Amino acid sequence: MVKLNRRQFIILSTAGAGVAVVSNWLSQKTIFSEPLPLSRSSATITPLHQSSDGLLELDLEARESLVELSGKQAYLLTYNGQIPAPRLEAKSGDKVRIHFANNLSQPTNIHYHGLHIPITGNADNVFLKIEPGKKLTYEFQIPSNHPSGTFWYHPHLHGLVAEQLFGGLAGLFIVRGELDEIPEIKAAKEEFLVLQDFSLDEGGRRFSSAHMSLMMGREGDVITVNGKVNPIIKLPTNGLLRLRILNASPSRFYRLALEDSSFYQIATDGHSLNEPIEVNELLLTPGQRADILVKGDKRSGQYRLLNLPYDRGSMGMMGGGMMGGRGMMDRNNRDTPIVLATVNYESSVESLALPTKITSISALPETQIIRRFELNHGMSPTVGMAFLINGEPYSSDRLHTQVQLNTVEDWVISNTGVMDHPFHIHGNAFQVISRNGIPESLLAWRDTVLVGRGETVRLRIPFRDFAGKTVYHCHILDHEDLGMMGNLMIDA
Ligand code: C2O
Ligand code: CU
Ligand code: CU
Numbered sequence: 001m002v003k004l005n006r007r008q009f010i011i012l013s014t015a016g017a018g019v020a021v022v023s024n025w026l027s028q029k030t031i032f033s034e035p036l037p038l039s040r041s042s043a044t045i046t047p048l049h050q051s052s053d054g055l056l057e058l059d060l061e062a063r064e065s066l067v068e069l070s071g072k073q074a075y076l077l078t079y080n081g082q083i084p085a086p087r088l089e090a091k092s093g094d095k096v097r098i099h100f101a102n103n104l105s106q107p108t109n110i111h112y113h114g115l116h117i118p119i120t121g122n123a124d125n126v127f128l129k130i131e132p133g134k135k136l137t138y139e140f141q142i143p144s145n146h147p148s149g150t151f152w153y154h155p156h157l158h159g160l161v162a163e164q165l166f167g168g169l170a171g172l173f174i175v176r177g178e179l180d181e182i183p184e185i186k187a188a189k190e191e192f193l194v195l196q197d198f199s200l201d202e203g204g205r206r207f208s209s210a211h212m213s214l215m216m217g218r219e220g221d222v223i224t225v226n227g228k229v230n231p232i233i234k235l236p237t238n239g240l241l242r243l244r245i246l247n248a249s250p251s252r253f254y255r256l257a258l259e260d261s262s263f264y265q266i267a268t269d270g271h272s273l274n275e276p277i278e279v280n281e282l283l284l285t286p287g288q289r290a291d292i293l294v295k296g297d298k299r300s301g302q303y304r305l306l307n308l309p310y311d312r313g314s315m316g317m318m319g320g321g322m323m324g325g326r327g328m329m330d331r332n333n334r335d336t337p338i339v340l341a342t343v344n345y346e347s348s349v350e351s352l353a354l355p356t357k358i359t360s361i362s363a364l365p366e367t368q369i370i371r372r373f374e375l376n377h378g379m380s381p382t383v384g385m386a387f388l389i390n391g392e393p394y395s396s397d398r399l400h401t402q403v404q405l406n407t408v409e410d411w412v413i414s415n416t417g418v419m420d421h422p423f424h425i426h427g428n429a430f431q432v433i434s435r436n437g438i439p440e441s442l443l444a445w446r447d448t449v450l451v452g453r454g455e456t457v458r459l460r461i462p463f464r465d466f467a468g469k470t471v472y473h474c475h476i477l478d479h480e481d482l483g484m485m486g487n488l489m490i491d492a
Contacts, residue, residue: 043191043231043341047086055097056090060110062155062169063103066204069222070229074204077104077167083227084194084248085171088153092177093144099137102130108164110138111156111426112173113287114270114447116146119427119490120468126156126426127469143465147445148177149270150244150289158396158485162250162477163209166218170196170248179272179291184355188293189236193245193341195284197252198222215315215385216419217251217286217476223307225341233305233343239296239351241343242266247284250477253420255308257281258294258343264354267291271429271445272359281308285422287448287475294343295351305341313419313453315385361443364431364460369409371401375421375451375474375484386483387474393483394473400486405467411459415451421479423457424448425488426470430461448475467492 049058065081067074079085090096102108109128117124123140130136151173155164172192180186199207199220212218225231235241243263247254257280264276269289282290378386378393386393389400403409410433413423429445435457451457473485 041228041231043193043226043228043233047080047082049086049088051090051094051096054091054093055095056088057097057099058086058088059099059101060086061101061103062108064105064167067168067227069198069200069204069227070224072200072204074198074200075206076198077164077169079169079171082171083168083224084196085153085169087172087174087192089174089176090142092142092146092148092175095139095141097137097139099135100130101135102132104164105132106160106164107131107157108155108160108169109157110153112151112153113424114149114151114289114429115142115173115175116427116429116465117142118466118468119470120466124427124470126158126471129157142175146175146177147271148175148179149267149272150174150246150291151270152246152248152289154248158394159481162214162218162481165248165250165477166198166220167206168196168198170194170246172244172246174244175270179267179358182355182358184240184353185242185266185293185358187238187352188240188242189234189238190242190244191233193225193233193243194227195245195247195249195252195254195340196224196227197249198224212478214478214482217478219249219252223252223338223340230339231341233341235294235296235343235345237347237349239349240354241294241296242291243294244289244291245282245284246289247286249286251286253286253310253312254284254340255281255310256284256340257306257308259304259306261294261298261303264293264295265290266293266355266358268444269429269446269448271361273442273444274361275356275358276354277442283310283450285420285448285450285475286477287422287424288446293354295354296345296349297351298345300345300347303343303345304339305343307338307340309337313417315418361445363443364408364462367408367410367460369407371409371411373411373413373486375413375415375417375423377417387479389484389486394480394485394487396487398487399469399489401472402489402491403463405463405465405490405492408460408462411461412456413451413459414456415453418453419476420450420452421474421476421484422448422450423472424475425461425472427466427490428461428463430459433458433460463490466490
């Protein structure tokens with residue numbers, strides 16, 4: 001693989017969008033108005049529940065808790081009092097039993113984002129409603145051929161999803177397996193990065209939804225990695241770091257770059273790539289995950305993991321008067337990079353080799369079944385703007401899309417609106433076939449894909465193993481709550 005020096009890095013980066021900004025942050029350190037807050041705490045998160053003898057069993061309680069968020073007290077919504085929620089780890093074939101108690105003041109439920117498990121019963125069923133004070137035991141088996149990768153869990157009760165996720169309710173669900181056994185990857189030091197943002201008043205209390213710009217999708221000005229502001233990630237002495245990153249923010253996009261360095265992506269969402277791909281930046285929309293390898297063979301020092309500016313569209317032309325909120329514009333980082341974490345290289349080492357081959361993805365066969373979806377806005381008498389799919393807002397008692405189990409379909413998703421929408425489908429992963437008619441060169445499995453404003457993305461989805469009713473939606477969760485969702489019936 002080619003090593004890049006800073007100069008080449010600038011040239012490569014500027015080949016894409018955001019030219020001015022990228023060269024800006026690399027050349028003018030003064031862009032950061034204050035000196036970097038020194039991070040002292042390590043990024044490593046502790047609480048972990050692992051399966052043993054084929055069973056992952058735990059108690060999980062949703063409640064409001066007073067937690068310490070980077071030195072400040074905050075009243076957040078938590079699973080078991082933790083921000084982020086405990087990391088769950090199982091292997092393919094394992095049984096999972098989660099004794100869940102809802103001690104929130106609102107109803108809730110749990111969605112297992114990206115997992116290919118039953119979508120009915122007490123499994124990945126988003127139509128369950130667990131009232132305050134009530135309990136439910138989630139129980140399912142992870143199929144024995146389930147891919148190993150980075151998945152996650154979060155609440156999914158329509159109308160409250162964004163609010164509860166923004167309160168803090170999100171955690172990793174890791175499926176261990178073949179990806180972890182590749183010798184080069186096994187030798188790398190593994191760290192998990194859960195990206196969350198929060199909006200808190202002086203007293204550490206969350207602002208009510210009424211104060212947020214729900215139309216844009218709420219964003220907070222406290223940006224955390226594993227519940228910490230700018231933590232340290234240490235490069236191991238063997239020089240190879242594996243980062244498993246989750247965007248658990250309801251609306252914020254993360255356009256990640258590591259100062260002075262490229263890195264290697266090895267997985268998209270919960271799925272391995274064929275081989276490592278060298279990238280200079282990585283865009284993670286809400287819901288998406290990525291596994292990357294970072295090599296440590298360069299000068300010792302501190303390198304910042306940055307969130308580069310990204311413009312995900314605006315309501316501007318649709319009437320700014322509807323934008324509630326406190327300075328939402330500033331908090332959609334459109335022009336200033338934000339430091340997320342600091343990677344510490346203590347000494348310069350020759351890093352371990354990267355794997356050459358990871359897996360082999362086969363392209364899905366062509367299909368005759370083509371379905372079209374248009375993501376759009378409309379006017380709504382109650383909330384001002386409606387979020388629609390094919391001209392319709394979500395309605396719980398309608399089946400918007402009906403498919404046959406064991407078929408493959410092409411879904412052509414057009415975004416004719418003024419904002420970007422990351423499109424997510426529950427239960428089955430898909431491959432992106434083309435964007436705006438241009439064939440997609442990267443063969444990869446995903447469960448969430450960005451459909452930018454004005455874009456048309458064509459997906460190919462196999463509906464496998466599990467029949468029943470589930471959903472697809474925009475993963476800017478305010479958009480989902482406002483109606484950009486559809487019911488999907490998979491008929492046996
Ligand atoms: Cu993470 Cu229906 O979503
Ligand atoms: Cu999901
Ligand atoms: Cu959206």
